[in-house]
Amino acid sequence: xxxxxxxxxxxxxxxxxxxxxxxxxxxxxxxxxxxxxxxxxxxxxxxxxxxxxxxxxxxxxxxxxxxxxxxxxxxxxxxxxxxxxxxxxxxxxxxxxxxxxxxxxxxxxxxxxxxxxxxxxxxxxxxxxxxxxxxxxxxxxxxxxxxxxxxxxxxxxxxxxxxxxxxxxxxxxxxxxxxxxxxxxxxxxxxxxxxxxxxxxxxxxxxxxxxxxxxxxxxxxxxxxxxxxxxxxxxxxxxxxxxx
Amino acid sequence: xxxxxxxxxxxxxxxxxxxxxxxxxxxxxxxxxxxxxxxxxxxxxxxxxxxxxxxxxxxxxxxxxxxxxxxxxxxxxxxxxxxxxxxxxxxxxxxxxxxxxxxxxxxxxxxxxxxxxxxxxxxxxxxxxxxxxxxxxxxxxxxxxxxxxxxxxxxxxxxxxxxxxxxxxxxxxxxxxxxxxxxxxxxxxxxxxxxxxxxxxxxxxxxxxxxxxxxxxxxxxxxxxxxxxxxxxxxxxxxxxxxx
Numbered sequence: 001x002x003x004x005x006x007x008x009x010x011x012x013x014x015x016x017x018x019x020x021x022x023x024x025x026x027x028x029x030x031x032x033x034x035x036x037x038x039x040x041x042x043x044x045x046x047x048x049x050x051x052x053x054x055x056x057x058x059x060x061x062x063x064x065x066x067x068x069x070x071x072x073x074x075x076x077x078x079x080x081x082x083x084x085x086x087x088x089x090x091x092x093x094x095x096x097x098x099x100x101x102x103x104x105x106x107x108x109x110x111x112x113x114x115x116x117x118x119x120x121x122x123x124x125x126x127x128x129x130x131x132x133x134x135x136x137x138x139x140x141x142x143x144x145x146x147x148x149x150x151x152x153x154x155x156x157x158x159x160x161x162x163x164x165x166x167x168x169x170x171x172x173x174x175x176x177x178x179x180x181x182x183x184x185x186x187x188x189x190x191x192x193x194x195x196x197x198x199x200x201x202x203x204x205x206x207x208x209x210x211x212x213x214x215x216x217x218x219x220x221x222x223x224x225x226x227x228x229x230x231x232x233x234x235x236x237x238x239x240x241x242x243x244x
Numbered sequence: 245x246x247x248x249x250x251x252x253x254x255x256x257x258x259x260x261x262x263x264x265x266x267x268x269x270x271x272x273x274x275x276x277x278x279x280x281x282x283x284x285x286x287x288x289x290x291x292x293x294x295x296x297x298x299x300x301x302x303x304x305x306x307x308x309x310x311x312x313x314x315x316x317x318x319x320x321x322x323x324x325x326x327x328x329x330x331x332x333x334x335x336x337x338x339x340x341x342x343x344x345x346x347x348x349x350x351x352x353x354x355x356x357x358x359x360x361x362x363x364x365x366x367x368x369x370x371x372x373x374x375x376x377x378x379x380x381x382x383x384x385x386x387x388x389x390x391x392x393x394x395x396x397x398x399x400x401x402x403x404x405x406x407x408x409x410x411x412x413x414x415x416x417x418x419x420x421x422x423x424x425x426x427x428x429x430x431x432x433x434x435x436x437x438x439x440x441x442x443x444x445x446x447x448x449x450x451x452x453x454x455x456x457x458x459x460x461x462x463x464x465x466x467x468x469x470x471x472x473x474x475x476x477x478x479x480x481x482x483x484x485x486x487x488x
Contacts, residue, residue: 025348029273041482104269238285
């Protein structure tokens with residue numbers, strides 16, 4: 001693993017704000033499309049499609065915010081790549097019309113979407129280790145602040161119990177971890193793969209040694225990285241991810 | 245070259261309308277991001293970065309509509325891939341705030357953008373064959389209808405004169421061609437590369453034999469292709485283009 005620099009949750013929020021501010025003018029839709037695509041590319045790099053994997057599911061768990069949106073986009077690209085994603089989206093965002101459109105797009109691609117009903121753990125019926133290639137954890141991102149609420153608390157406890165049977169791919173931050181301090185609870189999940197978006201956050205320093213760590217979300221100029229105090233990443237050719 | 249099916253300009257418009265309609269729910273921003281990315285990937289496949297090419301420019305000409313928007317996105321991704329794009333955007337769209345944001349993004353990446361001033365041909369100063377790797381023709385797409393107006397008529401005449409010295413990469417449709425009938429004027433351009441978006445249009449049957457033809461814009465399910473009467477394309481892995 002090469003050395004890399006991280007930025008704090010505070011700085012990550014500033015970067016996001018600047019990218020979508022009036023000067024730079026990126027839209028959430030653009031950044032989410034590229035971020036979700038990069039996560040899907042990381043999944044395909046780590047879990048190549050072959051005879052053994054093609055019938056398995058990729059179980060994508062989408063949280064209520066932007067991290068969840070990245071997961072919804074990721075699921076669509078995975079389907080296009082030939083995978084069989086299932087999406088579990090227990091708390092659908094109502095504040096933003098675009099999230100509903102991301103759901104419509106998944107319906108268009110015939111990707112099954114499970115919803116939360118009561119305190120049910122029905123979703124676990126669809127997450128059988130023998131038929132699941134990996135879990136995409138798109139629950140919380142860099143703006144997560146404890147305490148964690150249900151149903152996500154229960155979901156993450158389940159994921160922790162499953163993590164030795166089904167590899168977890170976390171988007172940007174392992175959900176439930178403190179963005180700056182790392183795993184702060186005893187039942188914190190241990191992802192097999194982390195895809196840091198734009199630049200790793202401090203919690204990535206607490207990954208286990210055998211976690212595959214990628215950076216994705218290739219959308220900033222080199223000088224912008226320098227301005228925020230990290231080295232730009234040397235992505236190859238048209239790749240949207242780089243293994244660190 | 246393998247056999248492939250084409251769809252008429254009328255059907256292409258219907259496909260676009262359905263993709264962005266309430267059922268499917270894609271947004272223009274998403275489709276443009278993926279389309280522009282795919283064109284940038286085709287450029288990098290056809291004109292790999294090496295010691296000879298790295299100092300040259302990719303000259304992107306953006307028209308006033310969505311084809312031009314694809315070109316603006318393409319230029320940004322090319323810059324991220326390590327190329328040196330220059331954008332010529334003579335008639336900027338004022339009807340859509342998003343186009344202004346695409347321009348802001350290019351400013352953020354320090355991609356030079358030339359504007360039209362009078363009937364000037366100043367832009368040709370920046371299009372020297374010896375220092376230009378290729379031209380990206382993102383002037384008109386599948387909704388183009390003659391007659392062609394200035395400044396694009398003059399620009400395309402110039403491109404035709406240059407085409408044996410600098411290869412042209414056309415986005416979706418070679419600009420100035422009739423989408424269904426092909427090249428209808430004597431000074432029609434002959435692209436070295438065509439990137440058809442979603443599915444080739446009938447004019448692609450009139451390409452010269454040595455034109456490299458790609459399909460890009462990977463954003464429809466296989467059944468959707470069948471519904472519109474064409475075979476789905478077998479993209480490899482996470483590729484956003486497929487050479488036909």
